Amino acid sequence: MKKSSIIGLVVIAIAIAVIIGLYSNASSYGSFADAKKASGELHVIGYLDKQKELYYDAAKDANYFSFYMKDKKGEECKVVFPGTKPQDFERSEQIVLVGEMVNGEFHASHIQMKCPSKYTQDKVDITEASAKKADI
Amino acid sequence: MDTAFKGEHLFPGQLGQFFIVLSFGSALLAAISYYFATTDKTGLNNSWRRLGRIAYITNLASVVGIGVSLFYIIFNHLFEYHYAWEHSSKSLPVYYIISSYWEGQEGSFWLWCFWQGVLGNILIWRAKSWESPVMTVISLSQALLASMLLGIEIFGSRIGSSPFILLREAIDLRAQAPIFASRPDMYHNYLSYITDGNGLNPLLQNYWMVIHPPTLFLGFASMVVPFAYAIAGLWQKRYKEWVQPAISYALFAVMVLGTGVIMGSFWAYESLNFGGFWAWDPVENAALIPWLTLIGGVHVMIVYKNTGHSYFTATFLVLISFVLVLYASFLTRSGVLGDTSVHAFTDLGMFWHLVTDVAVFFVIAVVLVIIRWKELPIDKKEEETYSREFWMFVGAVFLALSCLQLVIVTSIPVWNKMFGTNIAPPNNPVTLYNVFQAAFAVVVALLAGVTQFLKYKKTDSGKFYITGAVYLALAVLITALVVYVSGIYRLRIVFSLTMLAAIYMVLSNIKVLTDAFKGKIKLAGSAVAHIGFALILVGAVIAAGTSKVVSINNTGEQYSAEFAKRNDPKENIMLYKNTPIKMGDYVVTYIGDSIAMPNHYFKVDYKRMDASGKVVEEFMLKPNSQANRKMGLVSSPDTKHYLLHDLYTHVTMAPIKFDDDPQNDDAHSEAEDDKNYDPPISHDIAIGDTIRYREGYIVLEGLNKNAHVENIQLAKNDIAVGAQLKIVTNGRAFTAEPVYMIKNGSMFDFSRKIDDAGLKLRFTKIDPKAGKMTIMVYQQPENRRPYIVMKAIEFPYINFFWSGTIIMVIGFVLSIRRRNKELKTVPAAPQTHKISKRPSPQQVG
Numbered sequence: 005m006k007k008s009s010i011i012g013l014v015v016i017a018i019a020i021a022v023i024i025g026l027y028s029n030a031s032s033y034g035s036f037a038d039a040k041k042a043s044g045e046l047h048v049i050g051y052l053d054k055q056k057e058l059y060y061d062a063a064k065d066a067n068y069f070s071f072y073m074k075d076k077k078g079e080e081c082k083v084v085f086p087g088t089k090p091q092d093f094e095r096s097e098q099i100v101l102v103g104e105m106v107n108g109e110f111h112a113s114h115i116q117m118k119c120p121s122k123y124t125q126d127k128v129d130i131t132e133a134s135a136k137k138a139d140i
Numbered sequence: 141m142d143t144a145f146k147g148e149h150l151f152p153g154q155l156g157q158f159f160i161v162l163s164f165g166s167a168l169l170a171a172i173s174y175y176f177a178t179t180d181k182t183g184l185n186n187s188w189r190r191l192g193r194i195a196y197i198t199n200l201a202s203v204v205g206i207g208v209s210l211f212y213i214i215f216n217h218l219f220e221y222h223y224a225w226e227h228s229s230k231s232l233p234v235y236y237i238i239s240s241y242w243e244g245q246e247g248s249f250w251l252w253c254f255w256q257g258v259l260g261n262i263l264i265w266r267a268k269s270w271e272s273p274v275m276t277v278i279s280l281s282q283a284l285l286a287s288m289l290l291g292i293e294i295f296g297s298r299i300g301s302s303p304f305i306l307l308r309e310a311i312d313l314r315a316q317a318p319i320f321a322s323r324p325d326m327y328h329n330y331l332s333y334i335t336d337g338n339g340l341n342p343l344l345q346n347y348w349m350v351i352h353p354p355t356l357f358l359g360f361a362s363m364v365v366p367f368a369y370a371i372a373g374l375w376q377k378r379y380k381e382w383v384q385p386a387i388s389y390a391l392f393a394v395m396v397l398g399t400g401v402i403m404g405s406f407w408a409y410e411s412l413n414f415g416g417f418w419a420w421d422p423v424e425n426a427a428l429i430p431w432l433t434l435i436g437g438v439h440v441m442i443v444y445k446n447t448g449h450s451y452f453t454a455t456f457l458v459l460i461s462f463v464l465v466l467y468a469s470f471l472t473r474s475g476v477l478g479d480t481s482v483h484a485f486t487d488l489g490m491f492w493h494l495v496t497d498v499a500v501f502f503v504i505a506v507v508l509v510i511i512r513w514k515e516l517p518i519d520k521k522e523e524e525t526y527s528r529e530f531w532m533f534v535g536a537v538f539l540a541l542s543c544l545q546l547v548i549v550t551s552i553p554v555w556n557k558m559f560g561t562n563i564a565p566p567n568n569p570v571t572l573y574n575v576f577q578a579a580f581a582v583v584v585a586l587l588a589g590v591t592q593f594l595k596y597k598k599t600d601s602g603k604f605y606i607t608g609a610v611y612l613a614l615a616v617l618i619t620a621l622v623v624y625v626s627g628i629y630r631l632r633i634v635f636s637l638t639m640l641a642a643i644y645m646v647l648s649n650i651k652v653l654t655d656a657f658k659g660k661i662k663l664a665g666s667a668v669a670h671i672g673f674a675l676i677l678v679g680a681v682i683a684a685g686t687s688k689v690v691s692i693n694n695t696g697e698q699y700s701a702e703f704a705k706r707n708d709p710k711e712n713i714m715l716y717k718n719t720p721i722k723m724g725d726y727v728v729t730y731i732g733d734s735i736a737m738p739n740h741y742f743k744v745d746y747k748r749m750d751a752s753g754k755v756v757e758e759f760m761l762k763p764n765s766q767a768n769r770k771m772g773l774v775s776s777p778d779t780k781h782y783l784l785h786d787l788y789t790h791v792t793m794a795p796i797k798f799d800d801d802p803q804n805d806d807a808h809s810e811a812e813d814d815k816n817y818d819p820p821i822s823h824d825i826a827i828g829d830t831i832r833y834r835e836g837y838i839v840l841e842g843l844n845k846n847a848h849v850e851n852i853q854l855a856k857n858d859i860a861v862g863a864q865l866k867i868v869t870n871g872r873a874f875t876a877e878p879v880y881m882i883k884n885g886s887m888f889d890f891s892r893k894i895d896d897a898g899l900k901l902r903f904t905k906i907d908p909k910a911g912k913m914t915i916m917v918y919q920q921p922e923n924r925r926p927y928i929v930m931k932a933i934e935f936p937y938i939n940f941f942w943s944g945t946i947i948m949v950i951g952f953v954l955s956i957r958r959r960n961k962e963l964k965t966v967p968a969a970p971q972t973h974k975i976s977k978r979p980s981p982q983q984v985g
Contacts, residue, residue, distance in 0.1 A: 007522055007530070015537060022545045025576060029566040030552070047564040062793055066929045067693060067710035088712055088792040088929055091773050102567055113567075 036081040039105040048101045050075040060089045083110045147331040148220045153304040156209030163202040164286035170195035171279035177272040200257035219334045222310035223303040229339035239349040240340045245485045246303035249288045255361035273372035284497050301488045342766045342774040348407035359397025365389040367462035374508040379517050383441050388959045390438045395952035401427045402945045412777050420573040422481040425550045426468035432543040434461040436536035443529040449519050450533045459505040470494040526601045528594040535587035542580035578638045585641035589648040615644035626682045645674035662958045669951025672944045679941025690724040691932040717926040739764045740796050761789045767796050785936040793929035817918035824912040836869030847879045858883045863903040878903040898925040
């Protein structure tokens with residue numbers, strides 16, 4: 005066999021391995037309902053329920069943070085994260101969680117947030133004080 | 141619509157917008173002129189070229205004009221402009237105004253335009269017979285870049301995004317502040333309500349933000365030059381010649397882009413924003429992708445120059461590298477990464493515009509290659525197995541494959557968009573990338589080692605096997621030691637193999653370097669660059685593979701057995717002020733704060749003790765946090781640098797006030813203050829007695845009969861007595877003197893607080909008969925005491941990574957000088973076949 009055909013075969017073999025590697029490692033997006041059925045970790049996209057408590061008490065456990073999130077289908081679930089409360093969490097617009105369901109609680113191993121300051125049109129600060137002052 | 145708004149400065153914006161239009165127009169004119177200068181057969185090509193030059197120089201001047209206008213606007217805080225309002229604020233120091241320039245997409249496009257303008261002018265001066273075709277390509281690229289800044293509405297859709305758009309045009313102020321809708325007279329004066337801009341993200345207020353983006357964008361911009369040469373070579377049928385002049389530019393591009401990428405890596409490492417020096421975040425990958433292909437490209441260009449082999453591979457890799465630069469900018473700027481990266485730019489609605497940019501250059505490259513396919517000087521004869529060119533070619537193929545893996549995985553959101561699928565990125569992308577990329581690195585590094593023992597054309601295989609094997613044996617010995625000491629053997633085997641390949645690469649290139657010093661000095665450049673690259677691999681494998689969290693925390697309330705089981709050990713520890721905690725080899729204590737607004741520094745004392753408890757090392761780290769109203773708690777770590785490892789301390793949570801809150805809180809009443817403490821405990825004691833409390837003891841050392849309380853004048857019959865107390869807690873001693881007072885027949889007492897011990901002490905009664913004093917001890921409950929939650933991480937042997945980078949850059953500089961020297965010795969006449977000093981009998985065509 006010619007060397008160039010050997011190299012060609014090796015290249016094709018590696019390209020296939022790369023794609024298989026991706027497929028076997030790729031995760032999927034789902035809802036909390038899907039997470040209850042799934043056996044492994046899953047990505048869930050949703051929104052923070054700002055009415056309910058964000059619980060973090062460093063004195064009790066510096067690595068326990070819990071909150072409630074509504075997934076895109078509207079189902080709400082308690083989420084537990086083994087770490088500190090991420091920076092600027094309250095202001096997050098959308099959250100992507102990676103994790104799995106354990107006894108009705110979603111245990112997130114990774115939290116990614118989208119904050120309005122970065123991703124949507126900013127709010128202009130118009131303070132009361134300056135509004136009064138400049139009233140002609 | 142109101143015609144006049146009070147206080148707006150419209151001139152700088154209009155001037156800037158004029159320059160934007162001028163830069164777009166002049167780039168387009170340059171592209172057209174240079175096109176005709178290349179193709180004209182009527183003898184007018186010199187006039188066309190002159191026009192092209194004038195247009196391109198005008199382009200650079202107008203790009204500078206845009207920059208000056210934008211600087212004027214930001215420097216003078218003209219917040220009527222959206223860009224200034226969004227990215228800067230009045231409190232921003234002058235040197236960060238430069239950074240706020242390229243925080244947004246528009247500014248970074250401008251930066252790219254600027255570098256491409258500068259490079260184009262260098263080519264006008266240096267490219268000689270290549271000027272017209274090469275500048276046609278570069279002018280076209282410049283015109284497309286300038287179009288990204290246009291911000292003009294055409295047929296109802298906005299083309300590009302201008303940095304000179306006004307705040308009131310970008311944001312509907314009347315919708316946001318209803319007062320403007322109801323009071324049109326106030327809207328007309330809206331600017332007096334906009335008192336300050338948004339400011340620069342605290343994470344970006346870093347000196348790296350001043351130098352990292354310019355370097356990175358110079359790297360991106362310079363990738364267009366080898367691309368333009370390759371296109372010009374195909375277009376003008378000067379298939380062989382383009383390689384020689386393009387090598388220097390390609391080397392320059394990989395050197396600068398590589399430096400820019402590693403600067404970003406260093407910044408990420410220093411600030412821990414990405415959790416380490418490399419996180420395989422899509423934005424990092426986007427910059428690495430074109431670097432990998434062009435590194436492969438440079439090697440096969442050299443192969444082609446020396447042997448006439450690998451022509452197609454060289455052309456392909458150079459062409460694809462620039463297309464990948466554009467693809468990378470599409471990935472990071474179009475918003476397509478969406479859920480997968482928080483570090484990408486904000487989406488500006490330019491999705492199709494960015495796609496067009498990629499498509500234009502991709503199509504040009506593909507079409508030209510297809511048209512010229514039959515004429516390409518592709519060598520039909522195969523390379524010898526024992527030849528350098530063959531294995532360099534294989535190495536370049538593997539670099540391209542490693543790039544392919546990065547592209548495929550990073551582009552998951554693109555595949556979803558294209559095929560309507562809903563695949564999520566891997567749950568553990570870092571592991572996936574690490575394993576694949578380490579495997580590619582094994583092959584590439586081994587080849588970069590082996591090829592040093594091979595010659596171009598043909599090598600004596602016996603001699604090759606002997607030297608190759610001797611060096612391999614040596615490498616195995618050293619690797620065994622390194623792998624054992626650093627603990628890499630505990631990881632996947634592929635990382636040990638990477639280490640072996642990298643060490644082999646270092647050794648064989650050291651051999652070349654010593655030969656270089658013996659006379660073949662021109663070989664020094666590549667040897668040095670290779671050694672640098674191999675050291676980067678060594679550092680990356682050890683640091684990434686064996687970095688560990690030191691602040692392991694096994695305490696904490698168990699919320700559920702499941703939770704505890706899954707997440708052990710945990711990575712954050714909590715430190716109460718002045719309460720030492722054992723952490724790994726260290727005893728750490730949070731001992732205090734120092735505040736330099738807006739930074740809040742936490743002083744963390746580290747002690748390392750030997751077996752007998754003697755302190756062998758003590759130092760203090762001051763990680764800091766900013767509690768920013770807009771961004772939340774933004775923390776920066778502090779690092780203890782050792783020669784062989786770095787120790788990070790990073791505050792992940794701390795109860796601190798926002799940076800715009802007033803700093804003193806003494807205003808509240810005594811009763812209010814008591815709520816901060818547990819119910820007090822009274823002790824009746826005599827002088828010399830000791831009170832024990834939860835965290836130490838208190839000794840009444842004596843009484844001060846002449847106690848003074850400020851602002852209180854004592855009359856003749858009044859009494860003021862101070863209790864001299866010594867407090868010992870956690871190995872530290874404090875003194876306090878609460879005062880008991882009788883004034884005008886009434887009793888008072890003045891408490892004293894020892895914040896560092898979390899105590900408040902009162903002296904409330906004297907019983908002269910029994911000789912007893914009543915001391916009330918108020919203790920702060922644990923959760924009211926100042927605390928920090930922190931994480932400490934150790935990164936070993938990271939210095940290999942940084943020093944490797946510096947060495948690699950030195951190697952690139954040496955190589956560029958060598959290639960430039962070669963260029964001068966080669967006659968500039970077209971269609972020269974003798975482009976190499978070596979005989980090249982196998983060249984075809």
